[in-house]
Amino acid sequence: MVMVLERNCRGNARKCNAPLPNHVVGLIVVEISVSKxxxxxxxxxxxxxxxxxxxxxxxxxxxxxxxxxxxxxxxxxxxxxxxxxxxxxxxxxxxxxxxxxxxxxxxxxxxxxxxxxxxxxxxxxxxxxxxxDQFSSCEDLMSNIVLRVCIWILGLIALFGNSFVIFWRSIYSSGNKPSG
Incomplete structure (x- = not known):
């Protein structure tokens, strides 16, 4: 079966470098496999x-x-x-x-x-x-409860660790002055 479909090149020579059959601008005739x-x-x-x-x-x-x-x-x-x-x-x-x-x-x-x-x-x-994959589903990105708990634990450890460093550096900032 021969079917006529519109070809849209829009400046993309790689996709449209073949000459158009029958010299019809904008249309391409393709052979397709058709059964009932x-x-x-x-x-x-x-x-x-x-x-x-x-x-x-x-x-x-x-x-x-x-x-x-x-x-x-x-x-x-x-x-x-x-x-x-x-x-x-x-x-x-x-x-x-x-x-x-x-x-x-x-x-x-x-x-x-x-x-x-x-x-x-x-x-x-x-x-x-x-x-x-095992980490994703359509409902949410982390449907596995174990993965969710691990992410929460890592997030809380990072929050407390960074807060401690900021607190420590603000109290003892005098020893961190650049020499010069």
Whole structure:
């Protein structure tokens, strides 16, 4: 299947150095792998996807958007994909995602991204990669009680130690004058 997508270069020659097919300015024609239930848009040098780009693909269950140059996704980009089960967003440059971007995906069971924090936006997913490390969770940065107690103890020791040094130096400041 051949699909026409908008290419946005905005002065970035590295991402847009290939000539445009058919000499059409601003558009790029890409070959994508399409089956009845999945679309693979991996490695297509996509920089943005228009809101509601997948409307009408109600039976789509798998969408691969990995290995592109996506920096942000509009919260309406996945509108209409109510049957989507698997979404792969790995190897992109995603920095900003709306908190509501995955709300229209009630059947999403697998999400793959580059950062675990995107998994916090879609808590109903069975498998979300990468998994959070042992020190972090979506609720707070230190969900483990032992880690919290250790941090409080270290903080209090630092506070008392620094307070003691300030108090000591203010009382005995006469012996610390520079020579000269």
């Amino acid at each position: 239930y999945s679309i693979d848009l991996s490695s297509q040098q996509l920089q943005e996807i228009a809101p509601r780009a997948f409307v009408g693909l109600r039976n789509l269950t798998t969408l691969y958007l990995s290995d592109n140059y996506l920096v942000s996704l509009d919260e309406a980009v996945f509108t209409g994909l109510r049957n989507l089960h698997k979404l792969d967003l790995t190897n992109n440059e995603l920095a900003i995602l709306s908190g509501r971007i995955f709300q229209g995906l009630p059947r999403l069971a697998y999400l793959a991204t580059d950062e675990w924090r995107w998994c916090c936006l879609v808590k109903h997913v069975e498998t979300c990669l990468p998994e959070a």
